[in-house]
Amino acid sequence: MGIWRLCTVVCFAFLSSMALAGDVAQLHLHLSSMKTLDAKFKQTVMDDSGNILQQSEGVLAVERPNKIRWESTSPFRYLLVSDGETLWRYDAELEQVNTEAFDTEVAQAPAMIIGASIEQLDAQFDVKLHKQDTLREFTLIPKVPQMFSEMTLRFRQGKLIAMQLSDNLEQRTFIEFVAPKYNTRLPASLFRFDPETAASQ
Numbered sequence: 471m472g473i474w475r476l477c478t479v480v481c482f483a484f485l486s487s488m489a490l491a492g493d494v495a496q497l498h499l500h501l502s503s504m505k506t507l508d509a510k511f512k513q514t515v516m517d518d519s520g521n522i523l524q525q526s527e528g529v530l531a532v533e534r535p536n537k538i539r540w541e542s543t544s545p546f547r548y549l550l551v552s553d554g555e556t557l558w559r560y561d562a563e564l565e566q567v568n569t570e571a572f573d574t575e576v577a578q579a580p581a582m583i584i585g586a587s588i589e590q591l592d593a594q595f596d597v598k599l600h601k602q603d604t605l606r607e608f609t610l611i612p613k614v615p616q617m618f619s620e621m622t623l624r625f626r627q628g629k630l631i632a633m634q635l636s637d638n639l640e641q642r643t644f645i646e647f648v649a650p651k652y653n654t655r656l657p658a659s660l661f662r663f664d665p666e667t668a669a670s671q
Contacts, residue, residue, distance in 0.1 A: 493599040497608045498588035500625050507532040507584070507630065509650035513542075518640035530647070536572060536585045537661040551663050558663035567663065583610070583621065584630065 508531050515524040528542040536554035541547075547562035552572055560567045583591075591597065595610040606625040612618070617637065624632040629652060633645040 493597045493608070494588065494592050494595075496599055496606075497597050497610075497623070498591060500606065500608070500623075500628060500630070501584060501586070502534065502588075503628060504532075504584075504630060505534055505653045506656050507647075507650060507652055508654055508656060510648040512646045512648060514644045516642050516644070518642075523641065531656055531660050532585050533656055533661065534585050535587050538585055539660050549663070551661060553658075553661040556662075560663060567665070569663075584623070584633075 509529070511528055511530050513524075513526045513528075514522060516522055526542050526546070527544050528540070530541070531539040536552065538550070538552050540550040542549075549558070549560040549562070551558050551560075555572050557570050557572050558567055559569075586594075591610075593613075595612055598609045598611075600607040600609065604627045606628075608623045608625075610621045610623070615638075618635045619638050620636045622634040623630060624634070629650065631647055631650070635643040635645075637643075
């Protein structure tokens with residue numbers, strides 16, 4: 471290979487890596503401008519033919535970094551909540567709560583990604599940005615196998631409005647955020663598990 475061709479290959483490789491790094495930085499910029507998110511959500515799971523397998527709804531609260539409350543209210547009740555140090559999973563039907571320390575593997579869970587740091591995003595995913603008018607779609611491909619094969623975060627005018635996941639069984643999950651509120655003050659108690667409150671709901 472001639473020296474000029476080699477230089478050209480190296481330059482294109484460098485520019486490609488810079489573009490990917492730029493997409494990660496753009497994703498982090500979109501996420502970091504959202505200090506908190508408080509919304510209802512509607513979740514639809516479909517098979518590879520587009521048939522609806524399951525629909526659910528609930529409420530979501532996020533405070534960056536790594537604080538989240540994901541509460542499914544219909545058709546079943548399930549709660550995932552983390553204060554960034556501890557993660558609680560509560561199944562209301564079984565009246566069972568599991569507690570574990572928050573770590574980087576937990577941070578890879580789809581519900582936690584919107585609270586991830588740029589270091590976590592860069593280490594765990596290849597990110598590609600797609601633009602269309604005021605719509606920005608970030609496609610995240612895990613660098614190592616995870617519970618999903620691809621995730622898309624959809625922003626309109628800088629605001630997160632939806633997520634879509636594809637898993638290894640070729641099922642797709644679409645999550646729409648309803649009446650979202652951004653950068654409002656959220657109480658710290660929202661990100662801790664309260665057994666009395668959970669039991670009374």
